[in-house]
Amino acid sequence: IIRESYQQQQxxxxxxxxxxxxxxxxNGALGQLFVRLFSSAGAKVxxxxxxxxxxxxxxxxxxxxVLISVPIAHTLTVIExxxxxxxxxxxxxxxxxxxxxxxAMLAKHSGPVVGxxxxxxxxxxxxxxxxxxxxxxxxxxQYQWLLASIERWGxxxxxxxxxxxxxxxAFVQVLRHLSSFVYGSHLAAEQAxxxxxxxxxxxxYRLELMMVGRLFAQDAELYADILLAEPNxxxxxxxxxxxxxxxxxxxxxxxxxEFLQEFTRVREYFGEFAERFLSDSQRLLDxxxxxxxx
Ligand code: NAD
Numbered sequence: 001i002i003r004e005s006y007q008q009q010q011x012x013x014x015x016x017x018x019x020x021x022x023x024x025x026x027n028g029a030l031g032q033l034f035v036r037l038f039s040s041a042g043a044k045v046x047x048x049x050x051x052x053x054x055x056x057x058x059x060x061x062x063x064x065x066v067l068i069s070v071p072i073a074h075t076l077t078v079i080e081x082x083x084x085x086x087x088x089x090x091x092x093x094x095x096x097x098x099x100x101x102x103x104a105m106l107a108k109h110s111g112p113v114v115g116x117x118x119x120x121x122x123x124x125x126x127x128x129x130x131x132x133x134x135x136x137x138x139x140x141x142q143y144q145w146l147l148a149s150i151e152r153w154g155x156x157x158x159x160x161x162x163x164x165x166x167x168x169x170a171f172v173q174v175l176r177h178l179s180s181f182v183y184g185s186h187l188a189a190e191q192a193x194x195x196x197x198x199x200x201x202x203x204x205y206r207l208e209l210m211m212v213g214r215l216f217a218q219d220a221e222l223y224a225d226i227l228l229a230e231p232n233x234x235x236x237x238x239x240x241x242x243x244x245x246x247x248x249x250x251x252x253x254x255x256x257x258e259f260l261q262e263f264t265r266v267r268e269y270f271g272e273f274a275e276r277f278l279s280d281s282q283r284l285l286d287x288x289x290x291x292x293x294x
Pocket of ligand 1: 029030096
């Protein structure tokens with residue numbers, strides 16, 4: 001609690017009274033969060049949403065920062081459609097994929113450019129303890145004030161190349177979203193009784209069911225776009241399905257020994273993470289159980 005109030009104090013210390021920030025897609029879920037953050041820091045915030053393009057030129061000519069927060073599928077065309085920006089203006093985006101938007105921003109603007117990926121959803125009230133990935137584009141010294149503000153709002157910043165970000169997201173987001181989606185779609189097709197599954201699940205399996213179910217409380221278009229953004233991901237997902245199929249074939253043929261061998265191989269791959277994940281998840285469940293959250 002002390003740490004959070006300290007962070008709130010720091011957040012209140014962000015003063016951007018001399019900055020004008022244009023948020024493209026500022027009426028959207030994540031855009032609104034950043035409109036709120038910049039406004040409460042005293043910045044002049046101008047929202048450029050889809051029906052506001054007649055103001056684009058006027059907004060951008062006074063901007064210190066133009067921040068793109070539109071649906072993934074529209075990001076590249078929106079970047080290309082921007083009017084030219086003042087030389088010292090930062091061009092940045094919040095897109096969940098990084099390589100293509102970063103390249104498009106670098107091609108559009110010759111001043112400071114940085115790609116950001118907030119690793120949290122729009123329901124987040126504050127940025128305290130959240131993570132933002134930053135992919136360097138150009139003129140790092142000129143966008144320091146932006147990164148410093150995000151840090152003072154409480155978030156950690158992790159610098160990563162756009163390629164490394166997208167590669168990691170193939171597993172952090174893409175693989176997870178597809179397997180949750182198929183898991184949910186399978187439960188629906190089998191007409192599984194969700195209440196009964198909940199009642200009969202221990203806390204860790206309830207958590208797993210929640211991980212699947214919460215996907216369907218969120219934006220379908222965002223998930224579709226994340227799954228479709230990188231053609232390379234489709235090839236990786238195809239390999240996943242082939243492995244699934246291979247394991248199933250082993251089971252159909254009753255090959256217990258092969259299953260056990262594969263289990264040992266994967267256990268070796270996880271190494272000390274396996275034990276760590278077991279004890280960390282137990283601790284998490286104990287804490288949640290104490291506060292009756294699960
Ligand atoms: P959203 O659909 O809620 O909002 C997008 C906004 O962009 C809307 O207000 C829409 O009207 C506007 N828009 C659409 N076309 C436009 C155009 N041509 N010009 C100007 N505005 C236009 O989407 P969101 O969830 O806020 O996502 C925005 C971005 O943030 C995406 O790139 C997404 O990958 C990224 N992101 C989202 C989340 C999340 O959990 N929602 C998390 C991290 C990153």
